[in-house]
Amino acid sequence: MAREIAFEYQCTEGHLHRVHPFIKLAGMGALSIYALGAPAAGLLAISLSLVILSIFGRIDPRKLLTGSGPMLITTFAFVLFGAFELSPIGFNRDALFSGFRFLWAIGISFASASIFFYSTKISDLRDALEGFENLFGPIKHPYLRFSLLFSLTLSYIPRVFSEWAEAEQAWYGRGGKRGAEMLIRLIPPVMERLMLAAKETAHALELRIGR
Numbered sequence: 583m584a585r586e587i588a589f590e591y592q593c594t595e596g597h598l599h600r601v602h603p604f605i606k607l608a609g610m611g612a613l614s615i616y617a618l619g620a621p622a623a624g625l626l627a628i629s630l631s632l633v634i635l636s637i638f639g640r641i642d643p644r645k646l647l648t649g650s651g652p653m654l655i656t657t658f659a660f661v662l663f664g665a666f667e668l669s670p671i672g673f674n675r676d677a678l679f680s681g682f683r684f685l686w687a688i689g690i691s692f693a694s695a696s697i698f699f700y701s702t703k704i705s706d707l708r709d710a711l712e713g714f715e716n717l718f719g720p721i722k723h724p725y726l727r728f729s730l731l732f733s734l735t736l737s738y739i740p741r742v743f744s745e746w747a748e749a750e751q752a753w754y755g756r757g758g759k760r761g762a763e764m765l766i767r768l769i770p771p772v773m774e775r776l777m778l779a780a781k782e783t784a785h786a787l788e789l790r791i792g793r
Contacts, residue, residue, distance in 0.1 A: 588649025588743040589699035598639030598701040603710045610698045614691035618684070625686050632693050641700050646693035649743045652765075653692070657685050699740060708733035741779060745772050 598606070617628055636643045647654075661681030665673045711729035749768045758764055 587740070587747045589696060589740040590744070591703055591740075592641065592700045594640045596638070596640030596701060598635065598641070598697065601701070603702050603707040606698050606702055607707065610694045613694045617687040617690040620687065622683060622686075625683065625690065628690050629686075629693075632690065632697065635697055639697065639701050641697060645700070646696045647689060648696065649746075650689065650692045654685065654689060657688055661685055704733050704737045707736070738776075738780065742776060745775050745779075 613628055613632075617625060620628065632646065633643045636646055661678070661684070662673070665677035665681055667674055708729045711732060712727065715727060715729055746768070749772050750764070753764055753768060758767075
């Protein structure tokens, strides 16, 4: 069975797939920004809304946090560290509550991004942005378009998770186990492949621009 990869477009017949990319992008940004300053009741309401949206879009709600483990665990560790007090030994309740609310907001931002990427083709977003650009007149060179640069940036995000999934699968295939050693061994080669991919993309654009 193929492993689920975070932010990988899912070709289904969900209603969200037919929503204009601008609306989904704006909604993702609005929810993420609001979640950072929302009270607990607001975070709960947003979380329920995301679950309903995922069901509406025929996306399994359990997949919304796929790939978020390392980020959430790291944030959780920083929350505990920030709330820890030495005298007397214990945790500051206010700092702990604020930290967990921030952690919740990070999870909401990740889940909203998952819904966007699962239901949106980057090519559709680029076409929509290109149509908006054309309203302001012709672009001197097609490879200098904001629509192209922005879509390339967004398409790079799923690439991060894809590269990590491949490296992780190879690690397990060689008998490796999950833990600190896996992170130490895998992060450098994954970062190297991502930098090479970014360099190749930039080089290809430079050749097409004529620099």
